[in-house]
Amino acid sequence: MMMLVAIALMGSAAVSLGFGPGFGVRDEKGLAEMEERTKGVSASGFRVDRLSDERIEELAKKLTDEEKKVILNEGTEPAFCGNLVDNKKQGVYLCRLCELPLFASDSKFTSGTGWPSFFQPVDKDHVDEHEDVSFGMRRVEIECARCGGHLGHVFPDGPKPTGMRFCVNSLSLSFVENGDELPTGAKPDLQNAYFAGGCFWGVEDALQQIPGVISAESGYQGGRVENPTYEQVCTGTTGHAESVRVTFDPAVVSYRELLEWFFKVHNPTQGNRQGPDVGTQYRSAVFAVDADQKKQAEAYVRELEASGKYGDRKITTQIAGMEPFYEAEGYHQDYHLKHGGSCALPAE
Numbered sequence: 001m002m003m004l005v006a007i008a009l010m011g012s013a014a015v016s017l018g019f020g021p022g023f024g025v026r027d028e029k030g031l032a033e034m035e036e037r038t039k040g041v042s043a044s045g046f047r048v049d050r051l052s053d054e055r056i057e058e059l060a061k062k063l064t065d066e067e068k069k070v071i072l073n074e075g076t077e078p079a080f081c082g083n084l085v086d087n088k089k090q091g092v093y094l095c096r097l098c099e100l101p102l103f104a105s106d107s108k109f110t111s112g113t114g115w116p117s118f119f120q121p122v123d124k125d126h127v128d129e130h131e132d133v134s135f136g137m138r139r140v141e142i143e144c145a146r147c148g149g150h151l152g153h154v155f156p157d158g159p160k161p162t163g164m165r166f167c168v169n170s171l172s173l174s175f176v177e178n179g180d181e182l183p184t185g186a187k188p189d190l191q192n193a194y195f196a197g198g199c200f201w202g203v204e205d206a207l208q209q210i211p212g213v214i215s216a217e218s219g220y221q222g223g224r225v226e227n228p229t230y231e232q233v234c235t236g237t238t239g240h241a242e243s244v245r246v247t248f249d250p251a252v253v254s255y256r257e258l259l260e261w262f263f264k265v266h267n268p269t270q271g272n273r274q275g276p277d278v279g280t281q282y283r284s285a286v287f288a289v290d291a292d293q294k295k296q297a298e299a300y301v302r303e304l305e306a307s308g309k310y311g312d313r314k315i316t317t318q319i320a321g322m323e324p325f326y327e328a329e330g331y332h333q334d335y336h337l338k339h340g341g342s343c344a345l346p347a348e
Contacts, residue, residue: 041214041249042123042125042145043123043125044122044123044125044188045188045189045190045214045247046100046101046123046125046126046146046188047189047249047251048100048125048126048145048146050146050147050148051098051146051148056097056098056147056148059097060072060097066171067096067171070150070169070171071149071150071171071172072149072150073150074134074141074150075150075169076152077169077170077171078114079114079115080114081170082114082115082116082169082170082171083170084116084170084173084175085115085170087108087116087175089175089177089178090105090177091104091175091176091177091178091180092122092175092176092178092182092186093105093108093116093118093168093173093174093175094173094174094175094176094183094185094186095147095151095172095173095174096173097144097147097149098144098146098147098149098185099174099183099184099185099186100126100144100145100147100185100186101122101123101126101186102126102127102151102168102173103120103166103173104118104122105178107120107121107122109158109159111158111165111167113165113167115152115167115170116168116169116173117158117165117166117168118165119158119159119160119161119162119164119165119166120162121166125145126144126145126146127144127145127151127166128142128143128144128148129141129142129154130142130143132153139153139155140154141153142154142166142168144172149172150169151168151172151173152167152168152169153167154166154167155167189249189250189251190214190247190248190249190250191247191250191255191289192246192247192248192289193245193246193248193255193258193293194244194286194287194288194289194322195207195244195246195258195262195285195287196222196241196242196244196283196284196285197262197268197274197284198242198273198274198275198284199242199274199277199282200218200219200242200243200328200332201332202265203216203242203244203262203265203266204216204217204218204244204333204334205337206261206265207244207246207258207262210248210253210257210258210261211252211253212248212250212251212252212253213246213247213248213253213258214247214248214249215246216244216245216246216247217244217327217328218242218243218244218327218328218332218333219243219244219245219325219326219327219328220233220238220240220242220243220281220325220326220328221240221241221243221285221287221323221325221326222239222241222243222318222320223238223239223240223241224238224239225238225240226324226326227326228240229329230328230332233281234281236279236280239280240281240326241280241281241285242282242328243325245325245327255292255293255296256296256300259286259296259297259300262286263300266284267284268284268304268310268315268316268317269314269315269316270284270316271283271316283316283318284316284317284318285318285319285320286317286318286319287320287322288319288322289322290322294319294321298319301319
């Protein structure tokens, strides 16, 4: 889907540890707990937990009387009168009240009904559906998932591939053309962190289980070859480490907390190995996305060294700046989840 902003549909990547104590099969309760921790954040990385009444009231101050009638009081604008009905520009349609991205121009079509029509939202988590029995009809009302603003209705008479028609009031939407700056409320709230600590199957699984982590993906980082394959990395000649990209919500878990967990789930004193896995690709490393992350990582390593936790063993973790991250082959992603294994996080 072509979007003004790169909305990454990350999904819920559940992952697993392949070493250390506690190895076992992740049960249904564990999976349910993981899913519960990601609620409030959509698959494309936006907060969708409902805004407070106070916040909605504050946002509503910018609306005109006609917009309030439609958005707050479930009104309907006259057909063929909205300013977005015939809009042919490429871009993204946002909730006029809270700026959550709702629809993209590539899903817009001419329905002939007199209202902007789309065959799908940019993210199913961004649009809520409710039964509407007003006016003696049974319809499905659609509203913004974050603020509850009324959008219109959805009908099963749209074009392929979905067969649905999301019929939306122009007054409920604002439009940002491709190339223009998105407002703050239309930008994802998530951050990335990158860690290498032995076999990426295990690091991926362990970090995914932390509350506030939205997804974890295995990949290769810190080497000299573009787009390396697993076979190339395994030779130890490309310079890459098996790394994990962690996407997290900083409102739930801080980067410092991720560092603490990372150093708990692997042994940072083993050099170019982790348990039975030997080679530079299994080294311990932190790839910081900016100066602040690098400063925090360096400071935390100093704390660990001063604590005496590892005795006379030296921490070998490489603290590096950001390096290109190459996503590993599909069969490496969620490896233990696919094969029935998992590992409990160590006790705090």
